[in-house]
Amino acid sequence: GQNIDQPTEMTATEGAIVQINCTYQTSGFNGLFWYQQHAGEAPTFLSYNVLDGLEEKGRFSSFLSRSKGYSYLLLKELQMKDSASYLCAVRDSNYQLIWGAGTKLIIKP
Amino acid sequence: ETGVTQTPRHLVMGMTNKKSLKCEQHLGHNAMYWYKQSAKKPLELMFVYNFKEQTENNSVPSRFSPECPNSSHLFLHLHTLQPEDSALYLCASSQETSGSASGANVLTFGAGSRLTVL
Numbered sequence: 270g271q272n273i274d275q276p277t278e279m280t281a282t283e284g285a286i287v288q289i290n291c292t293y294q295t296s297g298f299n300g301l302f303w304y305q306q307h308a309g310e311a312p313t314f315l316s317y318n319v320l321d322g323l324e325e326k327g328r329f330s331s332f333l334s335r336s337k338g339y340s341y342l343l344l345k346e347l348q349m350k351d352s353a354s355y356l357c358a359v360r361d362s363n364y365q366l367i368w369g370a371g372t373k374l375i376i377k378p
Numbered sequence: 379e380t381g382v383t384q385t386p387r388h389l390v391m392g393m394t395n396k397k398s399l400k401c402e403q404h405l406g407h408n409a410m411y412w413y414k415q416s417a418k419k420p421l422e423l424m425f426v427y428n429f430k431e432q433t434e435n436n437s438v439p440s441r442f443s444p445e446c447p448n449s450s451h452l453f454l455h456l457h458t459l460q461p462e463d464s465a466l467y468l469c470a471s472s473q474e475t476s477g478s479a480s481g482a483n484v485l486t487f488g489a490g491s492r493l494t495v496l
């Protein structure tokens with residue numbers, strides 16, 4: 270079967286750095302996505318990786334290793350507004366999106 | 379208005395009621411989706427419409443009935459639901475249904491309709 274694994278919950282301190290991991294086993298690979306979802310709000314697109322390596326967007330970076338079936342989302346200079354759930358999704362060989370259950374990130378002052 | 383708008387935001391219904399969820403997108407996208415989001419579970423794809431034609435139905439019970447009158451509007455009709463159907467129902471849209479190696483085909487989501495079945 271197809272599976273996406275990510276930690277259920279993480280806690281970090283304001284101003285610090287946190288890395289949210291995502292591992293996947295899918296039938297083929299056509300890209301990996303990270304979405305952010307604040308409580309009661311719509312998931313919003315953060316990043317898309319289709320080639321190995323690091324993609325940086327301001328305070329957020331996303332890394333992909335296709336050979337290891339592994340990605341991480343790196344958040345720097347954490348702010349209280351970064352408290353949210355972070356969803357990892359992989360597009361398989363049929364272009365279907367396989368979703369992880371999400372990681373709830375709690376930021377403490 | 380821009381983006382993807384869902385109404386109502388909250389809905390409480392009995393098991394014998396009939397209600398509908400509405401989704402509207404102002405992005406000019408060709409594909410629209412219904413997802414179910416339950417606590418601590420992955421998003422579950424329910425239905426996909428491409429150019430207002432249904433292209434996927436992921437073994438969803440018939441008590442959920444989608445309708446797509448045009449490429450900007452999507453409905454989810456609800457009838458004789460069960461308590462386990464209580465969840466957040468998310469609508470999303472994208473430029474097309476299938477991506478390509480060179481295109482992300484990012485989903486834009488609405489804020490969801492929180493459904494409680496008593």
